[in-house]
Amino acid sequence: MYSKKAIKYFREPKFAGELKKADAIGEVGNVRCGDVMRIFLRIEKGVIKDIKFLTYGCIGAIASSEALCRLAKGKTLAEALRITHRDIVKELGGMPALKIHCSVLGREALQKAIDNYKKRQGGKKKET
16 A cells, blocks of 8 residues: 555656756666656756656656655765665655565666766766
């Protein structure tokens, strides 16, 4: 069973949508369940100034994407990389065991977006 907070994040996401002129994009998917997450980042001086998501999937996938965005916005890239799937589950007030993989996908999408940003920047160390 989903928590009230997870249901709210699913029904009323603040961070859903595409971020125009994103500095980085990370996308992951799970073939078995069909979930696909795309995370968009706008980064200024090594800080995530804006973040959005487009997610195709279940309640768990969408709620996890929203929770991830709430956790990552305003953090440095190094701080954001320390967000774990457990942090996402905690932010949601828990989630069904069968849906924990959604929080893992969210974490992987963020990692890919940050890797994408670093690649675009030529791997500059000062941005982390």
